[in-house]
Amino acid sequence: MRQTDYSRLAWLGGPLALDLANTLPLARPDTPLDLISTEEQLSAWLHRQAYRLPVPPPGLARFHGFRRLRDALFRAFAAVTSGEQLPREIVGALNSVSNRTPAQPRLLVLPDGLQVEYRGANPVDIALALVAASGVRLLGSGLNDLRRCPAPGCGLFFLGTPRRRWCSDACGARARSARHYARVAGGGPEH
């Protein structure tokens, strides 16, 4: 499989939990490519997040841990953005990952510069706990800003504002032109 070019993914850089959920093909119907289907892809995603997340060494625990957490986050965000109740087992799964370690980092001043120290059980659990905690905070914070992009072919989760209805300008333009085309094709009045 070809290496995913994460530098071209404009949506990366949102809250950690959204960045992880959005790597599922289900979140991007128009580009149905699993962005974390291999260890290498997961490594690439983690390195893009290295400014806010420790990068644990590769291994089955890391790979399966991230994929399981991603599924739970996706199901949680999909439920709340469509007005459904959050399944209890999803709440339990997110809490148990989030509680695995006290993930508050510490700033260290070393001779060769500043460094972040994460305290906790092991690097995989620390990384998973930070992403799960990001999801827990989003889900528990009122949800008004959490949206799913309604543009045709898109389904990305993002944080909206009253004036931001789509995940990106490109999706806004596509949605407007699709509406325009539907009106013209249907012979309906322009308004």
Ligand SMILES: [Zn+2]
């Ligand atoms: Zn979109």
